[in-house]
Amino acid sequence: MSAKYKQIINSRIFITAILVLIQLTWLVIFFTNLTKHYALINALFTFLSVAIVLMIxxxxxxxxxxxxxxxxxxxxxxxxxxxxxxxxxKKPSRKLQATINKEHVRWRDELRQEELVLNEVRALRERAAGTCQYLNHLSGYPVYKNTEVFYYPVGEKMYESMLEELEKAEHFIFLEYFIISEGIMWNRILDILTRKAKEGLDVRLIYDDWGCLTVLPPGYVWEMEKRGIKCMSFNHVVPLLSLVMNNRDHRKIIVIDGHTAFNGGINLSDEYINEKERFGHWKDTGVKVIGEAVWNFTAMFLEMWNAFKKTDEEVDKFRPHVHHKQPFATDGYVQPFADTPLDGESVAENVYLEIINQARHYVYIFTPYLILDNEMKTALCLAAKRGVDIRLVTPGVPDKKLTYRLTRSNYMPLLKAGVKIYEYTPGFLHAKSYVCDDEFGVVGTINMDYRSLYLHFECGTFFYRSKAVKDLKRDAIKTIEESREVSKKDIKSGLIGSLVNAVLQVLAPLF
Incomplete structure (x- = not known):
């Protein structure tokens, strides 16, 4: 047997698939044997179905x-x-909720909104202050000044900056990522982390177990621990039919010494910096945050870390000014925020809706997936009808053909309302960004689909009147120029195609 086949057979994904297949086979045999009691079983499942319908x-x-x-x-x-x-x-298991909620309550006391900052935003624009207040009340993360935001239009640029800042680290480094894949990007970062850990820095890593299932070997946590890197995998994959694996940690965060952070759509894998070609040119975006607002990212990481590690550590040593004695520069108002499936509140979607609903001139949106609920579709259409220039940029080269079909099935009502849609022809657009009226910007991990908006642990950076807003707008215009505008004629479907689209629309929340 070749080494390649041995590697496949010994992989976690293969073992998990075999165990799930065994369970499916057992269920088929079990229900086949029940056919002799068909009348009773049929009555029981009819009752069960009615009960579930009422519950739904x-x-x-x-x-x-x-x-x-x-x-x-x-x-x-x-x-x-x-x-x-x-x-x-779609709700997390009770165990997962209990584990995280306890730590979340503790962190509410560590994240206090400075009213002076909120009042400054209110003096500039009342509705903007309302958005900030909503994020603080529902997500628990305040808005700050004394913070700078630097925007990166491609993963390669952000990666260069990440390496520079990691090399500068003197006290601690926290990383939380959905996907980490061995290759040029991660290996270079890992070398720095290993060296910094040996120098005595507090280096910690959280990665999502499902996101890394096919790209990291078994026992990777222990491999990191041997390097001196404290490590945990989030929501460990269990090979059972129950799909509580819905709730994934989709965040991408780096925090360095409490005063510098990175956030965006960029995972730690070679395609994100175009060192490996998968679907043409990989377009992604991110931000570097320096200043007081980094405390929100530190809180997100430590909340997750301490919840699962069952630690109760002193957190003041991680605050922004502890290792940065000079005053921070001010560049508008910055509010990193998290969204979780624990509270039943769709924080990220509501932030997107807030931006669309208060837009006066334009909203430009990057999203790899466009799977819309009625509220989002209505908001986009209404904004376009009242004269706002709404432009959406989606991938020209898809990573998932079925999801791409579902994305395109949402185009027609938007186009009829006057929304302009562009497909990024050089390749796959993975960015998740909003820019509005030269005032608002959001860059983060949050796709415009049901999984990101309702099921996953996500995060983003909301910024108001920051220079990064103009940088994001400039990139949006450049990207639109590189993309192909979609017309109604492009997406017309025959009878069969229309039926397929209708089915996909109905089943969209299950994707």
């Missing part, structure tokens, strides 16, 4: 979720009921 209807959830599941159960009561029981509840 009574839930305080997005109507699109409800409709998708109701149709599946209507088509196949037995299969639909079983599928919902194993994977239908």
């Amino acid at each position: 209807i009574s839930k305080d959830e997005n109507p699109a979720f409800k409709i998708g599941w109701l149709i599946i159960i209507m088509i196949s009561p037995l299969f639909g009921a079983l599928l919902y029981l194993t994977s239908g509840d």
Whole structure:
């Protein structure tokens, strides 16, 4: 047997798939043997299906979720009921909620909004202050001044800056990522982390176990620990049919010495810096934050770390001014924020809606996936109808063909309302960015799809009247010029195509 096949057989994804297949086979055999009691079983599952339907209807959830599941159960009561029981509840497990919520409550006391800063925003624009206040109240992360934001239009530029700042680290480095893949990008960073750990710095790493399932070897946590890097994998993958794996840590954060942070759509893998070509040119965006607002990113990381490590450490030593005695420069107002599936509040979507609803002149949006609920679709259409220049940029080369089809199935109502849509023809656009009216900007990890907006742990950087807003706008215009505008004629479908699109639209929340 070749080394390649041995590697596949010994991989975690192969072992997980085999175990899940065994469970599926067992279920098929189990239900086949029950056919002799068909009448009783049919009655039980009819009752179960009705109970689940009533439960779905009574839930305080997005109507699109409800409709998708109701149709599946209507088509196949037995299969639909079983599928919902194993994977239908988008809320995290009680254990996961209890683990994180306890630490989240503690951090509310460490994140206090300075009213003077909020009042300054209010004096500039009342509605902007309302957005900041919403983020503080619901997400728990204040708005700051005494902070600078530096925008990066491609992963390569941000990577260079990351290496420079990591080399400057003197006290601690925190990293939290959805995907880490061995290669040029990660190996260079890992060399620095290993060296810094040997020098006595506090180096910690969180990676999502599902995101890294196929790209990191088993036992990677221990490999990091041997290098002196404290490490944990988030929500460890268990090979069971229950899909509680829905709730992933999709964040991308680096914090250095408490005063410098990186955030954006860029994972630690070679395609993000175009060292490996997958779908043409990989377009992504990110920001470097320097100043008081970095405390929000530090809080996000330590909340997750301490919740799972069961530690109760003194956190004041990680504050921005501890290792940066000079005053920070001021560049507008900056509010890093987190969104979690724990509270039932769609914080990220509501921030996007706030920007769209208060836009006066333009909103330019980068998103790799465009899977919209009714609220978002209505907001975009209404803004375009009242004269706001709404432009969306999506990938010209898809990473997932079915998701790409679903993205394009959302185009027509937007185009009819006057929204302009562009596809990034050089390759795959993975960026998640908003820019509005030369005033507002958001760069982060949050896609415009159901998983990001409702299921994952996400984060972003909201900035108001920062120089980074103009940098983001400049990049948006340049990217639009490199892209192809989509017309209604481009997306017309025949009868079969329209039916497929309709089915995908209904099932979109389940993707």
